[in-house]
Structures are given as structure tokens and as C-alpha cells.
Amino acid sequence: MIVKHTKIKDFDRIKSILEGEGFFNIFLWRDSKGTFYDTHTHPHYELRWVIEGSIIIRSGEKSYVLKPGDRFETEPLTPHSAEVLEEVVYVCASR
Numbered sequence: 001m002i003v004k005h006t007k008i009k010d011f012d013r014i015k016s017i018l019e020g021e022g023f024f025n026i027f028l029w030r031d032s033k034g035t036f037y038d039t040h041t042h043p044h045y046e047l048r049w050v051i052e053g054s055i056i057i058r059s060g061e062k063s064y065v066l067k068p069g070d071r072f073e074t075e076p077l078t079p080h081s082a083e084v085l086e087e088v089v090y091v092c093a094s095r
Contacts, residue, residue: 001057001078003064004071009051014091023047023093031055035084041077044094048072053088057081066090 008014015026028051048057049071057064057072059080066072074080 001059001062001064001075001080002071002073003066004073006049006069006071008049009068011051011091014049014051018047018049018091018093021095023095026091026093028089029092030089031084031087033084033086035082037082039079039081041079042074042094044076046074046076047091047093047095049091049093051089051091053090054085055088055090056083056085058083 011028018026048066050066050068052068054065054067057066057080059078064072
């Protein structure tokens, strides 16, 4: 799992960056405070890039608190869970 702290929070700019890096299925997602995703995996390399709010992602013993501008990447089939700390808007993408 990789976390990069960028200052980028503009969807069009993020989308352009991700398309240039070969990501597909790029879309905005919104979750309300308290939303919880139990442990799961994804078949592709996955990315989440926070635009507003905050979310915590847990994998094994590690926890990552993501805030606006944070970019989170995970390898295929990596078990993780997520909990929304406050209403959050983020970009989802696969590669």
C-alpha cells in the first residue's frame, strides 16, 4: 500500500494525471460519515484520491488516515477495510 500526500484536489486535474498513468474506470465517489466497508479485496490495482473529507483504510495492523489531496494505492487482492470519519468525496480508479 502506498500513500502520497499531494495538494491536488481538482477532479479534472486528477483524472488527467491518472489517464496518463494508465488508470481506467475513473469516477467520483461520495460516502457519508460512519459508512463502513468490511474487509474485502479488488481484482485490479486500485487507487483512491481524496478530494474532500476523510477516511481511514486498514490493512492488517496498519491504518492510513486519508485527507484531502491524499492518494492511496493498493495491489490487487490486498485485504483491507475502510471507515468514513466525515463525509468524504474521492476519486476511484483501477489499473
